[in-house]
Each structure stands twice: as structure tokens, then as C-alpha cells.
Amino acid sequence: MGIVDRKDRERESMKSLMLEAAMELYLSKGIENVTIRNIADKIEFSPATIYLYFKDKDEIFFHLYNLAFGKFYQAQLRDESIVDPWERLQKSGMHYIEWALANPKLYDLMFILEIPMDVIAESSCVDIGINSYNLLKKTVAECIGRDSIKVSDPDLGAMIFWNYVHGIVSLLIKKRVLYPAEHVSRLIDAMLATFYSAMQK
Amino acid sequence: MGIVDRKDRERESMKSLMLEAAMELYLSKGIENVTIRNIADKIEFSPATIYLYFKDKDEIFFHLYNLAFGKFYQAQLRDESIVDPWERLQKSGMHYIEWALANPKLYDLMFILEIPMDVIAESSCVDIGINSYNLLKKTVAECIGRDSIKVSDPDLGAMIFWNYVHGIVSLLIKKRVLYPAEHVSRLIDAMLATFYSAMQK
DNA sequence: TAAGGGAACTAAACAGTGTTCAGTTTGTTA
DNA sequence: TAACAAACTGAACACTGTTTAGTTCCCTTA
Numbered sequence: 001m002g003i004v005d006r007k008d009r010e011r012e013s014m015k016s017l018m019l020e021a022a023m024e025l026y027l028s029k030g031i032e033n034v035t036i037r038n039i040a041d042k043i044e045f046s047p048a049t050i051y052l053y054f055k056d057k058d059e060i061f062f063h064l065y066n067l068a069f070g071k072f073y074q075a076q077l078r079d080e081s082i083v084d085p086w087e088r089l090q091k092s093g094m095h096y097i098e099w100a101l102a103n104p105k106l107y108d109l110m111f112i113l114e115i116p117m118d119v120i121a122e123s124s125c126v127d128i129g130i131n132s133y134n135l136l137k138k139t140v141a142e143c144i145g146r147d148s149i150k151v152s153d154p155d156l157g158a159m160i161f162w163n164y165v166h167g168i169v170s171l172l173i174k175k176r177v178l179y180p181a182e183h184v185s186r187l188i189d190a191m192l193a194t195f196y197s198a199m200q201k
Numbered sequence: 202m203g204i205v206d207r208k209d210r211e212r213e214s215m216k217s218l219m220l221e222a223a224m225e226l227y228l229s230k231g232i233e234n235v236t237i238r239n240i241a242d243k244i245e246f247s248p249a250t251i252y253l254y255f256k257d258k259d260e261i262f263f264h265l266y267n268l269a270f271g272k273f274y275q276a277q278l279r280d281e282s283i284v285d286p287w288e289r290l291q292k293s294g295m296h297y298i299e300w301a302l303a304n305p306k307l308y309d310l311m312f313i314l315e316i317p318m319d320v321i322a323e324s325s326c327v328d329i330g331i332n333s334y335n336l337l338k339k340t341v342a343e344c345i346g347r348d349s350i351k352v353s354d355p356d357l358g359a360m361i362f363w364n365y366v367h368g369i370v371s372l373l374i375k376k377r378v379l380y381p382a383e384h385v386s387r388l389i390d391a392m393l394a395t396f397y398s399a400m401q402k
Numbered sequence: 403t404a405a406g407g408g409a410a411c412t413a414a415a416c417a418g419t420g421t422t423c424a425g426t427t428t429g430t431t432a
Numbered sequence: 433t434a435a436c437a438a439a440c441t442g443a444a445c446a447c448t449g450t451t452t453a454g455t456t457c458c459c460t461t462a
Contacts, residue, residue, distance in 0.1 A: 007438090112371075159378075160392055160396065171312075174313065178334075190357050208409085246412085249411075249450085253409095258449065412454085416449105416450085418450105420446095422445080425441085427439080431437095432435080
């Protein structure tokens with residue numbers, strides 16, 4: 001039945017239309033302007049229609065959360081071409097911070113927004129998160145193999161490196177660092193350099 | 202004029218009453234239940250009365266934010282009695298994490314909640330934050346003086362140590378760490394131990 | 403002590419929010 | 433062509449933060 005297929009496609013493209021409108025609103029006008037009525041206005045449908053495609057507003061945000069994770073993972077993949085694992089580990093940390101500061105709202109969506117665990121658990125996002133984490137863990141494991149870092153457990157090492165860059169990003173994004181803007185990039189460089197040299201064997 | 206003084210006191214105690222009600226609501230029922238009407242119900246006044254004491258809801262939250270910072274600073278001060286600076290630095294990091302995990306909602310209020318910078322700038326909170334930061338910086342400076350850590354700049358060192366524990370806490374509080382609960386405290390210990398030993402000279 | 407004035411407080415309303423539901427239109431099937 | 437189901441919407445509900453007009457009460461002054 002081609003008609004059923006077409007209806008499925010139409011349904012999916014309608015969902016995408018709504019999610020794109022929601023994402024645009026979020027990125028351009030902030031989270032407080034992502035309202036059902038604003039999304040509906042943007043796509044020229046009535047607010048009630050949105051509820052035919054999504055259970056509630058949380059489900060919409062959860063899809064945005066997944067989209068953000070997908071983009072993040074794509075950015076991460078770019079460092080896979082770096083051959084030397086220690087160089088890859090260092091560069092990916094740098095790029096993690098750069099990506100997050102270039103896409104602060106997407107980062108917010110990924111790590112700072114409150115999202116119920118049950119809805120995370122039953123989602124593709126866990127997979128993306130785990131993929132992402134496994135990428136890092138693999139790099140750390142390679143570094144351990146070459147005896148270039150001061151950890152022996154890949155899981156522990158991955159957590160430590162992730163934690164470090166996440167800390168920097170989350171303090172900066174939430175503007176809890178009181179340094180003048182022009183000194184921030186120097187501060188980041190110094191923080192990374194110190195950490196890397198301390199972790200290097 | 203004693204009457205003016207009394208009125209001042211009454212006004213202050215009214216504000217406290219409202220803030221306590223708001224804090225109780227926040228800690229027991231979550232941020233989404235801190236509504237003007239719920240606060241008003243709790244203290245048995247009309248919602249409009251609250252606006253005679255606070256400009257808007259943001260101002261109330263900002264006072265809660267300050268209260269949280271005050272409690273945090275009090276907790277931090279307890280480590281000042283530790284004589285050896287390197288021991289003090291390590292213990293205070295541990296205690297930072299313990300306090301944050303024991304008071305996750307207060308920590309949220311301090312570091313994760315969105316708060317406009319202009320309202321932060323004109324507040325006593327900057328002072329408390331800076332006091333807190335200076336405490337840490339002083340300890341780091343002492344460690345540098347004794348040549349016990351691998352940084353030479355107190356500001357950089359303070360940022361690095363703060364960043365590390367903040368990263369751990371923020372990942373844990375937002376439940377982005379996928380480890381089973383019973384392994385978490387071991388993970389934290391390992392993360393701290395590795396970091397401390399890497400930073401020690 | 404009486405009157406005036408200002409501070410304290412509130413009921414009711416406004417504009418916005420997420421969400422639901424009865425009812426209408428549209429497209430597909432028998 | 434008639435029947436049915438899917439798609440869509442207007443209008444409502446219960447909630448939100450906030451404002452305003454109006455009332456009550458206490459303090460100051462004559």
C-alpha cells in the first residue's frame with residue numbers, strides 16, 4: 001500500500017516541520033519563547049494540531065535534546081582521523097570546548113536542561129551519548145596502551161577528561177567565570193595545557 | 202523614632218517569611234511549584250502582597266540564590282582550620298562535592314540556574330562568590346609557596362581545582378553519568394585521587 | 403481626641419501559558 | 433456515492449506572573 005507509506009512520510013515531515021520551528025525559536029528567541037502557540041503560529045497550524053504529533057511539550061524538547069546530541073556527535077567524529085591517540089585526546093578536548101562555546105544553546109540542551117531520566121532511558125539519546133563516550137574511552141584506552149597518560153582504567157580516564165572539559169564549558173556558559181571576555185580564551189588554553197601536562201606520563 | 206525602626210524590622214521579617222516559604226516550596230516541591238500563588242497561600246496573604254516586598258519573581262529567586270551561596274560559603278569556611286595547605290586543598294575539594302551532593306537543589310540555584318548577569322553584578326552574591334574564590338586562591342597560593350603543586354599562578358590553579366570539582370558535581374546532579382548509583386562514590390574517589398596525584402609536584 | 407494621610411493589604415482582572423475536547427473538514431475506502 | 437476514519441481547529445479549562453483600583457488600618461498632627 002503506497003498510500004500508507006506516503007501518509008507515514010507526511011506524518012514524519014510534519015513532525016520535522018514542527019521540530020525545526022521549535023529549534024529555530026529556541027536558538028533565536030530563547031527557551032522562554034518556545035511555546036506551543038509560537039510553534040503553531042510559525043508553521044501556520046493551530047496549537048491543538050501539535051498535540052496530534054507530540055504527547056506534550058516535554059516530548060518536543062526531548063527531540064530537540066536528541067537533535068543537539070546528534071550534531072555534537074557529528075562534530076566529535078571529525079577528530080577520528082587524527083592518528084596519534086594522545087594528540088587526538090588533546091585536540092578533541094579543545095574541539096569539545098570550541099564546539100560548546102560556538103553552540104551554547106545546543107550544549108544547554110544536552111547537559112544542563114532538566115530532563116527526566118525515564119524519558120532519557122527509553123531514547124536513542126542514550127545510544128548517541130554512549131557512542132560519544134565510547135569514542136573517548138577508545139582514545140583513552142589507546143593512550144593507556146602507549147603508556148602516555150597517568151591512568152590505567154579507560155573508564156576512569158574517559159570520565160576524568162570528559163569531566164574536565166565539561167566543567168570549563170559549564171562554568172563559561174553559565175557565566176560564573178568573572179574574567180573579562182578578552183582573557184577567557186587565554187584562560188582556557190592555560191587550563192587545558194596545565195591539565196594535559198599533568199596527565200601526561 | 203522607634204516606630205520607623207519597628208516598621209523596618211517588620212518589613213524585613215515579612216520578606217524573610219516570604220523567602221522562607223519560597224525556599225521550602227523549592228526544596229520540597231521543586232522549582233515548578235514555586236509560584237507566587239503558592240508562596241502566598243503558604244504564608245496566608247494574597248498574591249498581590251508579595252509584590253509590595255519584591256519587584257518580581259526573579260528578585261525572589263535571586264534572594265534564594267544568595268541564600269544558597271551563603272550556606273555554601275559557611276560550609277567552605279569549616280576547612281580553614283586545616284593547617285597544611287595541600288591537605289586543605291584536597292579536603293575542601295572532597296567537601297565541596299559532598300556538600301553539593303547533599304544539597305543538590307542549592308547547588309542548582311548557585312551554578313546551574315539561569316540568572317541575568319546584571320542582577321548578579323549588583324548583588325552581595327558577587328562578594329560571597331569572590332570571598333569563596335579567594336579562599337580557594339589563598340590555599341592554592343600557599344601550595345605554590347611550598348612548591349607542592351604543578352601550577353605557578355594562583356588564579357589559574359584556583360580555576361583548575363574549582364573547575365574539576367564543579368565538573369564532577371554538575372555531571373552527577375544532572376544525572377548525565379550513567380554509572381549505577383552504588384559505584385558513584387567509588388568513581389568520585391578515584392577521579393579525585395587521580396587528579397590530586399597528577400597535580401601534586 | 404478627631405481628622406487627615408499614608409502604609410498595608412486584597413479582589414479582580416489581564417494577558418499569557420500547556421492542554422483537552424467537541425465539532426468540522428478532508429481524503430480514502432467499500 | 434455513502435460511510436468511515438484521519439486531520440485539523442475554535443473554544444474552553446486551569447494554571448501562570450503581574451497590575452490596578454479600592455479598602456482597611458495605624459500613625460501623625462492639629
